[in-house]
Amino acid sequence: MNGQTFELGDVVEMKKQHPCGTNEWKIIRMGADVRIKCEGCQHSVMIPRREFEKKMKKVLKKAELTSEE
Numbered sequence: 232m233n234g235q236t237f238e239l240g241d242v243v244e245m246k247k248q249h250p251c252g253t254n255e256w257k258i259i260r261m262g263a264d265v266r267i268k269c270e271g272c273q274h275s276v277m278i279p280r281r282e283f284e285k286k287m288k289k290v291l292k293k294a295e296l297t298s299e300e
């Protein structure tokens with residue numbers, strides 16, 4: 232375990248950036264699968280939670296510090 236905690240609304244950095252060049256993803260759905268949305272091009276992907284935990288590098292912005300649009 233790397234001690235990373237994440238929750239709905241957090242913006243995270245992944246180990247691999249999106250082909251559009253952005254590496255900021257917002258968590259928009261949490262469950263057995265996690266849905267994240269690219270902050271650059273708004274493309275969203277769904278990945279199994281376990282895989283997400285492996286691929287996530289760090290949390291950039293916590294949900295409570297991010298203003299909702």
Ligand SMILES: [Zn+2]
Binds near residue numbers: 273274
């Ligand atoms: Zn993108």
